[in-house]
Amino acid sequence: MSLHAQTIHELHKKLKKKEITATEITEDVFKRIESVEDKLHSYVHLCRDHALEAAKAADKIIQTKKDFSPLTGIPMGLKDIFLTKGRPTTCASRILEGYIPPYSATSASKLFEHNIVLTGKLNMDEFAMGSSTETSVYGPTRNPWNLDYIPGGSSGGSATAVAAGECIAALGTDTGGSIRQPASHCGIVGLKPTYGRVSRYGVIAFASSLDQVGPIAKDVTDCALILQAIAGWDPKDSTSLNLPVPDYNKALNPTIKGLKIGIPEEYFVEGMDPEVTHAVKTAIETYKKLGAHCEPVSLPHTEYAVATYYIIAPAEASSNLSRYDGVRYGYRNQQSKDLIETYKKTRTEGFGNEVKRRIMLGTYVLSAGYYDAYYLKAQKVRTLIRKDFEKAFKTFDVLITPCSPTPAFKIGEKTSDPLQMYLSDIFTINVNLAGLPGMVLPCGLSSKGLPIGLQIIGPHFGEEKILQAGFAFEQATDWHTKRPPL
Amino acid sequence: MTDFIPTIGLEVHAQLLTKTKLFCGCPTTFGKPPNDNTCPVCLGLPGALPVLNRQAVEFAIKAGLATHGRIAHKSVFARKNYFYPDLPKGYQISQYELPLILGGHVDIVTSKGHKKIGLERIHMEEDAGKSLHEHPETRATNATWVDLNRACVPLIEIVSKPDMESTEEAVIYLKTLRAILVYLEINDGNLEEGSLRCDANISVRPIHQKELGTRAELKNINSFKNIEKALTYEINRQITRIREGQKVIQETRLWNSEKNITESMRGKEEAHDYRYFPDPDLLPLIVDDEWINKIRGCLPELPAVKQTRFMNQYKLPEYDASLLIQSQSLADFFEACVRLYNEPKKISNWIMTELLRELKNRDIEIHQSKIDTKLFTKLLQIINQGTISTNAGKEVFSKMMESGEDPEKIVQDLGLAQVSDTDSLELLINEVLKNHPDEFERLKKGDGKLMGFFVGQIMKASKGKANPKLLNELIAKKLK
Numbered sequence: 001m002s003l004h005a006q007t008i009h010e011l012h013k014k015l016k017k018k019e020i021t022a023t024e025i026t027e028d029v030f031k032r033i034e035s036v037e038d039k040l041h042s043y044v045h046l047c048r049d050h051a052l053e054a055a056k057a058a059d060k061i062i063q064t065k066k067d068f069s070p071l072t073g074i075p076m077g078l079k080d081i082f083l084t085k086g087r088p089t090t091c092a093s094r095i096l097e098g099y100i101p102p103y104s105a106t107s108a109s110k111l112f113e114h115n116i117v118l119t120g121k122l123n124m125d126e127f128a129m130g131s132s133t134e135t136s137v138y139g140p141t142r143n144p145w146n147l148d149y150i151p152g153g154s155s156g157g158s159a160t161a162v163a164a165g166e167c168i169a170a171l172g173t174d175t176g177g178s179i180r181q182p183a184s185h186c187g188i189v190g191l192k193p194t195y196g197r198v199s200r201y202g203v204i205a206f207a208s209s210l211d212q213v214g215p216i217a218k219d220v221t222d223c224a225l226i227l228q229a230i231a232g233w234d235p236k237d238s239t240s241l242n243l244p245v246p247d248y249n250k251a252l253n254p255t256i257k258g259l260k261i262g263i264p265e266e267y268f269v270e271g272m273d274p275e276v277t278h279a280v281k282t283a284i285e286t287y288k289k290l291g292a293h294c295e296p297v298s299l300p301h302t303e304y305a306v307a308t309y310y311i312i313a314p315a316e317a318s319s320n321l322s323r324y325d326g327v328r329y330g331y332r333n334q335q336s337k338d339l340i341e342t343y344k345k346t347r348t349e350g351f352g353n354e355v356k357r358r359i360m361l362g363t364y365v366l367s368a369g370y371y372d373a374y375y376l377k378a379q380k381v382r383t384l385i386r387k388d389f390e391k392a393f394k395t396f397d398v399l400i401t402p403c404s405p406t407p408a409f410k411i412g413e414k415t416s417d418p419l420q421m422y423l424s425d426i427f428t429i430n431v432n433l434a435g436l437p438g439m440v441l442p443c444g445l446s447s448k449g450l451p452i453g454l455q456i457i458g459p460h461f462g463e464e465k466i467l468q469a470g471f472a473f474e475q476a477t478d479w480h481t482k483r484p485p486l
Numbered sequence: 487m488t489d490f491i492p493t494i495g496l497e498v499h500a501q502l503l504t505k506t507k508l509f510c511g512c513p514t515t516f517g518k519p520p521n522d523n524t525c526p527v528c529l530g531l532p533g534a535l536p537v538l539n540r541q542a543v544e545f546a547i548k549a550g551l552a553t554h555g556r557i558a559h560k561s562v563f564a565r566k567n568y569f570y571p572d573l574p575k576g577y578q579i580s581q582y583e584l585p586l587i588l589g590g591h592v593d594i595v596t597s598k599g600h601k602k603i604g605l606e607r608i609h610m611e612e613d614a615g616k617s618l619h620e621h622p623e624t625r626a627t628n629a630t631w632v633d634l635n636r637a638c639v640p641l642i643e644i645v646s647k648p649d650m651e652s653t654e655e656a657v658i659y660l661k662t663l664r665a666i667l668v669y670l671e672i673n674d675g676n677l678e679e680g681s682l683r684c685d686a687n688i689s690v691r692p693i694h695q696k697e698l699g700t701r702a703e704l705k706n707i708n709s710f711k712n713i714e715k716a717l718t719y720e721i722n723r724q725i726t727r728i729r730e731g732q733k734v735i736q737e738t739r740l741w742n743s744e745k746n747i748t749e750s751m752r753g754k755e756e757a758h759d760y761r762y763f764p765d766p767d768l769l770p771l772i773v774d775d776e777w778i779n780k781i782r783g784c785l786p787e788l789p790a791v792k793q794t795r796f797m798n799q800y801k802l803p804e805y806d807a808s809l810l811i812q813s814q815s816l817a818d819f820f821e822a823c824v825r826l827y828n829e830p831k832k833i834s835n836w837i838m839t840e841l842l843r844e845l846k847n848r849d850i851e852i853h854q855s856k857i858d859t860k861l862f863t864k865l866l867q868i869i870n871q872g873t874i875s876t877n878a879g880k881e882v883f884s885k886m887m888e889s890g891e892d893p894e895k896i897v898q899d900l901g902l903a904q905v906s907d908t909d910s911l912e913l914l915i916n917e918v919l920k921n922h923p924d925e926f927e928r929l930k931k932g933d934g935k936l937m938g939f940f941v942g943q944i945m946k947a948s949k950g951k952a953n954p955k956l957l958n959e960l961i962a963k964k965l966k
Contacts, residue, residue, distance in 0.1 A: 368759045
């Protein structure tokens with residue numbers, strides 16, 4: 001098997017045995033990029049020269065050190081939402097055209113400390129606002145399983161690059177499903193940790209109370225390895241939690257006899273693709289065979305998730321995006337005659353339609369006279385949604401749901417209907433609203449050959465539980481070994 | 487004016503004297519080149535996040551305790567959204583619905599007596615940067631430049647109740663509040679440099695009317711003199727409008743210190759909708775009783791308490807005490823002097839007249855002057871012993887302020903020592919009496935007015951050095 005198609009832990013074993021070098025992996029990955037990038041458009045910025053230097057440096061460490069990190073010498077990509085010192089970071093928006101940050105995100109820095117090889121910056125929906133990677137100013141990314149289909153979003157570039165071997169693993173961010181839904185659509189594994197588990201410092205904010213950084217990788221083990229490296233308290237992020245980070249590798253135990261799995265009734269809705277329902281039900285059968293107790297559970301406030309999310313997220317975004325005013329950095333309209341015109345033209349030209357739509361939504365719901373009816377109400381519903389989960393986790397270890405009501409849809413299919421687009425996140429949004437960890441892994445392929453994802457949701461800081469449940473499923477099935485026919 | 491009552495409420499912004507900014511580690515040092523004291527957080531770069539400065543919270547709590555406010559166990563930082571070039575994030579992190587401190591009051595003493603000015607709240611917030619309409623080096627005026635050194639410097643906003651009913655009350659309230667903040671060492675009390683800023687809400691109502699009139703908000707007042715002028719102007723403007731049958735409009739007005747008038751800035755309709763909401767980047771601020779009590783234990787003696795103590799301990803009149811406690815350093819100076827020379831009233835008199843005048847003329851604080859407590863009390867002792875006259879003492883003091891020299895040396899150098907030697911005085915007296923035999927006769931017969939005449943003549947003959955006390959005694963002897 002080509003090096004680019006392998007997992008972190010497979011490559012690490014070979015690096016340790018000196019069978020291969022980091023430089024060879026990196027060269028193979030860039031060869032793969034050369035052959036498929038034109039079709040996929042996963043990247044917005046490639047750092048080939050820098051990557052080869054980093055690979056050489058990693059090889060030195062591998063030669064001299066007996067114990068090196070499993071991530072050392074592994075080519076990884078970062079969603080273009082992570083600040084990378086000295087390298088362009090645009091959030092796929094014109095408003096950050098040419099922006100080169102003076103510092104790196106904490107999560108990126110942690111990976112650099114493990115001597116990863118940064119391949120480049122990955123495409124995404126502009127400011128992470130979208131479910132299809134179609135709102136990027138650089139144009140859409142295509143699904144490697146079928147180039148006419150969207151890869152999911154907003155971390156679409158991260159998902160396609162990992163699925164197609166354009167990097168070994170990647171980091172994404174997840175505000176309403178942006179790691180999990182593209183992982184599901186691309187047939188790989190994506191983990192959104194508990195809110196506060198990974199630092200948000202240096203990650204361009206979309207909705208601060210929902211955003212969370214997480215790994216996108218080929219299997220559960222790789223996710224655990226990356227989470228191990230990036231998790232933990234950051235004094236620069238007040239919302240990160242000062243709790244010890246467990247050894248996630250130890251959680252990877254395939255014996256799940258007696259594991260209590262809740263199946264939320266509200267996640268099997270009318271209008272869902274029957275192939276998705278079938279794949280998830282089959283997965284549940286697998287769990288039963290492995291000795292887990294699977295029982296239905298009710299999360300009664302599930303139906304309010306999308307409405308609640310589309311008040312809270314745009315409200316925070318409208319404020320978070322105020323700093324892009326053309327005064328200090330990024331794009332600025334140069335023809336304006338005065339300050340107000342500069343603001344108006346800079347932001348009109350700098351932001352795309354979906355971003356503007358959400359800024360307007362958010363501005364509206366925070367306005368005097370509407371705040372109580374929308375924002376405050378949404379916060380109350382958010383509390384109810386969280387309580388639903390808390391109650392469920394008194395009985396169950398993890399919950400299992402589909403990730404998306406359908407497999408990937410066609411490029412352009414939903415761009416003119418924002419509401420339909422918003423509804424594609426119906427199963428992932430609740431997890432963000434409740435601040436819980438959630439992981440998606442492949443559990444089937446549709447008749448059209450498109451991947452279907454299974455979502456495992458855990459209690460707060462229950463990453464070990466979902467990693468274990470995911471690992472056990474992988475050991476019993478082979479969906480995670482399937483690669484797109486590209 | 488007398489048939490109208492003004493109602494005034496003040497919003498005072500005080501910069502906290504923390505070493506670093508409110509949400510990042512940048513220094514707060516004043517006078518650095520533009521944008522030197524900045525980092526990703528206070529520049530509002532993408533991805534940067536705020537982390538609350540604990541010392542700033544302690545300072546704010548000190549202000550709350552010193553003004554008898556209730557410290558909230560849970561308060562919340564909120565975003566105040568508006569666009570301005572010197573507001574890097576497009577929002578200011580402030581507190582809105584749940585401020586750190588609720589209620590409280592400041593006791594003031596005016597010409598009409600004591601009064602309690604209630605406080606609505608004290609909340610924490612970050613400062614904005616500065617827009618410079620002239621380039622700091624080239625002096626060019628074709629653009630606006632932004633200096634973000636001040637962005638994110640911690641402020642507290644102290645919001646009073648509309649409890650003040652005259653310009654005098656407002657000015658004294660502000661002075662009293664300033665003294666408290668300076669005593670707490672959390673603010674430098676400098677209005678001119680903007681480390682203390684004041685906005686006023688003003689309305690007037692006819693004396694028999696109960697409900698308050700329509701208020702105007704007055705901004706941009708940056709010295710005590712301007713506050714007095716601006717409030718007086720605005721009160722009169724509103725009264726005149728009402729008298730002329732016009733209405734006072736609810737609006738924000740700016741004080742123009744060049745024209746000495748207030749000008750309309752924006753009306754109620756143009757008021758901003760700041761779209762406040764809790765800042766999701768910061769957790770609620772939790773303050774427990776243990777922390778509050780620890781801070782309470784570290785509070786210094788506050789001006790009002792010190793004043794009462796000075797009145798009791800040193801038997802000083804209220805007026806003296808109120809002047810001496812104006813600043814911590816002056817009060818400390820006074821007490822140190824009393825320890826060296828136990829004559830509180832004499833020391834107080836000299837501080838209130840000579841010392842304060844000299845300091846004011848030089849525009850310095852006591853600790854910046856060349857006078858120390860030893861030299862100062864030595865001078866008072868020399869005067870009291872009669873070595874020099876009070877008038878000569880003033881001259882010596884003036885020289886001391888300039889040179890910092892020992893008063894004894896100055897007395898010697900200037901030959902100011904009083905003639906206190908009986909023999910030489912006797913000679914002078916005999917001389918003068920001999921030259922004015924008629925007047926002496928009349929004095930002997932009981933014409934008391936002539937006593938002053940002789941003292942004056944002898945003083946003149948001694949070139950002002952005769953010890954007046956001794957002189958009186960000697961003349962009295964001659965009359966027996």
